[in-house]
Amino acid sequence: MNPRKIKEGIHWMGAIDWDRRLFDSLIPLPDGTTYNAYLVEGSEKTVLLDSVDPVMTSRLMTQLEDVSRIDYVISHHAEQDHSGAIPVVLGKYTNAKVICTPKAKGILVDLLHIPDDRFMTVEDGETLSLGGKTLRFIHTPWVHWPETMVTYLEKDKVLFSCDFFGSHIAGTDLYATDKARVYEAAKRYFAEIMMPFRNVIEKNLAKLKPLDIEMIAPSHGPIYAEPAFIMDAYADWITGPLKNTVVIPYVSMHESTRQMVCYFVAALVERGVNAELFDLAATDIGKLAMALVDAATIVIGTPTVLAGPHPNVAYAAFLANAIRPRAKFLSIIGSYSWGGKTVDALAGMIPNLKVEVLTPVLLKGLPLQEDLKALDKLADTVAARHKEAGLA
């Protein structure tokens, strides 16, 4: 892909990674991704904003073939999918300096062994004139690492946000025109890596609010020509109302837990509560993360394996604990054959979740009539709690 003009003196560069299916060897990428770099040329200085994943370095360098001079490379975020090609860029432009936050400098030295004398660190709010174009650097920590910042291009009113507001979509559409698709991908992205830091991100959103932003150019996915679309979505995911929904990640080995889950879902629906099921034997963990952004309740369904929860359930509990959803209520349902400490083990895996634990329903083998009554009671409690919280 050749460089693509966004505005006078501003070009998209980077790479479309159509085939990548996993990020961090963990996060599913059903739609691939892009690594967006941007070239901004003033009358005196030229700046490259971020680079690309190391595997795509040659594509960026091809785009830079006709660019004779780069004075600065801005590294908004030290993670290698944006910084990985910087050493090669610095090898071509031997006078270029890397601009980043003081914290990012240390991380970039560790990760990429960039020499100390190639850096120029910037404080929050500092500006840099390129001649006819002025960059303003705004520290926005924890989107999603501690060293992150964004750059606001004054006059042109473009915000270069790196991971902030990004979405994993491989595509040739430079702008977010298919809003439904971009909304889902951005929400998934927020759930997977931003949600644990939402309190700090809320402050970063407030910090950006006074800026007159005409365009947000992230480093993954399409550019937002209507910034309010994604900024309002972030505000909603962070502080918007929770949904009258129970997310149920579950595993069943011999159908007992599945019978319980199915009965419980029907009981919830009868009481006006929605449910989203995720069979952990086959689910896309990103979809589960997305559902956790605004569900009011989580009910984990698990059989007992070797006296504890099924390993897939333990994995999902570990991830949920890491991404810290806003859910207010949690319970556990499931079946065992001969015993175990499933509830205690699972409870110990989710200390970060600030939830009220509703009485679990654990039973031996296939559910009996009295077990179904216990599930009805749990559904009653969930419906009542949701009503009290104003969700129903």
Ligand code: FEO
């Ligand atoms: Fe897209 Fe945190 O890197």
